Amino acid sequence: MTRVIKYVFYDILRTRFILLYTALLLISTFAMFQIDSDPGKVVMSLLNVVLMVVPLVSIVFTTIHFYNSYEFIELMLAQPINRRVVFLGEYLAVTSSLCMAFAVGIGLPIVIYGPSASALSLIFCGIALTMVFVSMAFLASVLTRDKAKAIGIALLFWFYFSLIYDGFLLWFVYAFADYPLEKITLTLIALNPVDLARVIMLLQLDISALMGYTGAFYKEFFGGSFGIVFSSFVLFLWVAIPCLFALRIFSKKDL
C-alpha cells in the first residue's frame, strides 16, 4: 500500500497543480487577513471559499487525476497487487494531498494571525468537505469509462450539493412554513454535506440569533456535544459511503 501511495504522491506533485492550489489559498487567505482586522469576519469570508471553491477543486481535480492515472492503475492491476490496495492507495494519496494543500493554504495564515475556535472548525469543515468530494469524484470516475462523462457527473454532484439542493430546501421550507419543520430540516440538512458544514460554521460564528427560533433550535442541537458528534459522524458517512460504493464497483470493473 505505501509503495502505491508513494508513486501516486510523486505523480501528483509532478503536475504542480497541488502547489498552485496551495499558493492560491495562501495568497487569498493572507489578503483577507490584510484587508480585514477582525478575524471573525475573515473566517466569514473564508467560509464562502470553503463551501464553494474547495468542493469544486477537489471533485474536478480528483476526477481528472483518476483518468490521467488510468495507465498506472492498469499497470498495477496486472501485478500481484490487490485491487483494493490499488484503489485505496489512489484514494488516500489524493485525499491526503488535497487536505494538506488546504491545511497549509488556509491553516498557516490562521495560525500566524491567531487561531480561534471558529477558525479551527473552519479548517475541520474544509478538510471534511475535501474528503467528501474526493469520495464522490472517485464514485463518478468508476461509474463510466469516458473521461468527459465522468467530469460531467462530478460537476453534477457539485451543482446538486452546492446549488440545486439548497433551492429545493428553500422551496420546501417556504411551502411548509406553517408547520413545525425543525426536525425535518435538520434531517434534510444532514442529507447535504455542504449544508451541514455551513450550519456548523454559522453556529460557531454566533450569528445564529439572526435565524430566529430555528437558529436557537439548531444552536441547542449543534452546540451540544451530541450535536458535534452527530454532525462529525454524518460527515464521516458522507466520506465513507461514496468511497465504499466506488471500491465495490472498482473491484468488479473490467479494464
Next chain:
Amino acid sequence: MISIQKVNKNFGKLSALKNVELDLAMGRSYALVGPNGSGKTTLIKSILGLVIPSSGEIIFDNKSIAKDWKYREQIGYMPQIGRYPENMTIGQLIDMMKNIRKNPSEVDDSLIDQFKLYKFYDKRMHTLSGGTRQKVSAALAFLFNPAVLILDEPTAGLDPISVELLKEKILEEKAKGKLLIISSHILSDLDELTTEMVYIYEGKVHYNNSIESLKQETQEKKLGKAIATMIGQKQLIDSINK
C-alpha cells in the same frame, strides 16, 4: 496449471467468451489463434483478473483466481498495447516495477541489455516510439522470471533484429519448462515457438490440440495452411449440418 471452466463474458449485448473450457498445462506452449475480435485478448485478460468473467471459474494452481491476486506473482504479461504512465521515464518505470514487488529475489534483465534499453533510461514514456514501447513491455514481462508467460502479440511492431532476440528469449524460457501462452497473427512465429494450438472463433474454442496433430489431420506442412484447411473443413461441415 491454469484451468478455465465454463467461462462466459458479456460486454453489454456482445458476448465475448462463450462457455470456454480450456486446460493449460505447465511446460507446454500454447498458440492462441483467431480472427480479430474473436476473444483472445478477453481470454488473456480474464486469466490476469483484469476482466471479471460473467460466469464460470478460472483455476490457477488449484486455486480459484476470483478475489485472489497473489497468483499474479507467477505471471509475466506482455500486453498487446503497452500503456504506461506517460510522464515517467523508462528507468523510473523499471525501478517502480521492481519496487512494487515485495521480494524481487532474482531479476532477469537480459532483455533490457539485449534491447539496449539502457540508452533510453531517462526518456519519458510519451516520447517513445511504438516499437520501443513494445520492447519495454517485453522486458517487463520477463523481468521477474515468472513461471507463466502470457504474451499478447509479442512481435507486432518490433524490428526484425528485435523479433529474433525476443524469439530466442521465448525459446530459452520454453526450454526451462515454463507455461507459455502466445497470441499472434504471425503464424510462422507460432510455428517456431509453440507446440499446442487453441483456435478461438466468436468467443468459442473451436480447436485445442497439438500443432503436430493438426498438421497430420490436414496433411499440411505449414501451420498457416493447416489452419486454413481446418477452417475450410469446419465451414463445410457446418454448411452440411445446416
